Amino acid sequence: MPxxxxxxxxxxxxxxxxxxxxxxxxxxxxxxxxGESIALIGPSGSGKSTLLGLLAxxxxxxxxxxxxxxxxxxxxxxxxxxxxxxxxIGFVFQSFQLLxxxxxxxxxxxxxxxxxxxxxxxxxxxxxxxxxxEHRLQHYPxxxxxxxxQRVAIARAFAPRPKILLADEPTGNLDRATGKRIIDLLYELxxxxxxxxxxxxxxxSLAERCDRQLELIDGKLGVESSV
Numbered sequence: 001m002p003x004x005x006x007x008x009x010x011x012x013x014x015x016x017x018x019x020x021x022x023x024x025x026x027x028x029x030x031x032x033x034x035g036e037s038i039a040l041i042g043p044s045g046s047g048k049s050t051l052l053g054l055l056a057x058x059x060x061x062x063x064x065x066x067x068x069x070x071x072x073x074x075x076x077x078x079x080x081x082x083x084x085x086x087x088x089i090g091f092v093f094q095s096f097q098l099l100x101x102x103x104x105x106x107x108x109x110x111x112x113x114x115x116x117x118x119x120x121x122x123x124x125x126x127x128x129x130x131x132x133x134e135h136r137l138q139h140y141p142x143x144x145x146x147x148x149x150q151r152v153a154i155a156r157a158f159a160p161r162p163k164i165l166l167a168d169e170p171t172g173n174l175d176r177a178t179g180k181r182i183i184d185l186l187y188e189l190x191x192x193x194x195x196x197x198x199x200x201x202x203x204x205s206l207a208e209r210c211d212r213q214l215e216l217i218d219g220k221l222g223v224e225s226s227v
Contacts, residue, residue: 005067006030006064008063009064012024030214039210089164171203
C-alpha cells in the first residue's frame with residue numbers, strides 16, 4: 001500500500017491583476033511507497049514547492065486528493081491535519097521557519113516536547129551533533145549563518161523520526177562539503193528508520209541518489225525517471 005497517493009491533484013489561484021486564473025498544478029497523479037526516496041525536479045516556477053506544501057496539508061487543492069496511509073488529508077479539519085503532521089511528517093522549509101526566540105537546541109527540542117518525549121534535550125543534542133552544530137546549541141537563529149539555520153531546520157525535522165520527510169531544497173543554502181554531509185544524513189535516516197523521502201531539489205547529486213525523479217514542467221508531471 002502506498003504511504004502517499006496523489007490522485008487528480010490540481011491547484012489554481014485567482015490572478016487579481018488581470019482577473020484571470022493562474023494554474024499552479026494540473027492533474028498530478030503518482031504514488032510513493034514506504035521507504036522510497038523521490039526527487040521533485042524541474043525549473044523554478046514549475047510548481048514543486050506548491051506540491052510539497054499540499055503533500056504536507058499546509059494548503060488546500062482545487063481538485064483531487066492526497067492520501068496519507070489511505071487517509072484523504074483534505075477531508076480533515078486543521079486540528080486533525082496538524083495531528084497527522086505531528087505523527088507522520090517532518091518538513092524542512094526553504095525559509096527555515098525557526099522560532100527566533102528559541103535557541104538552536106530549543107528549536108529542535110520543541111517538536112519532541114510536544115510529542116511528550118522524555119529525553120528531548122539529549123535527542124536534540126545528538127541530532128544537532130550529526131549535522132555538525134554541537135558547538136552552536138545555545139545560539140539563536142539571528143546568530144547563525146543561513147547554512148547553519150538550514151541545518152537546525154533539518155535537525156528539527158529529523159528529530160521525531162517521521163515516517164515521511166518532506167524537504168524543500170534541503171542543500172540549497174549549504175556549501176558543497178556540508179551539503180554532502182546532509183545528503184548522507186538524509187539517506188542514513190532513510191535506511192535506519194525506513195523514512196520515506198520526498199525532496200524538492202536542484203542539486204543533481206541529491207536527485208541522482210533518489211529512487212525516482214518526478215519532473216514538473218508548467219505545473220504538469222513530465223516523464224518519470226528512476227535509478
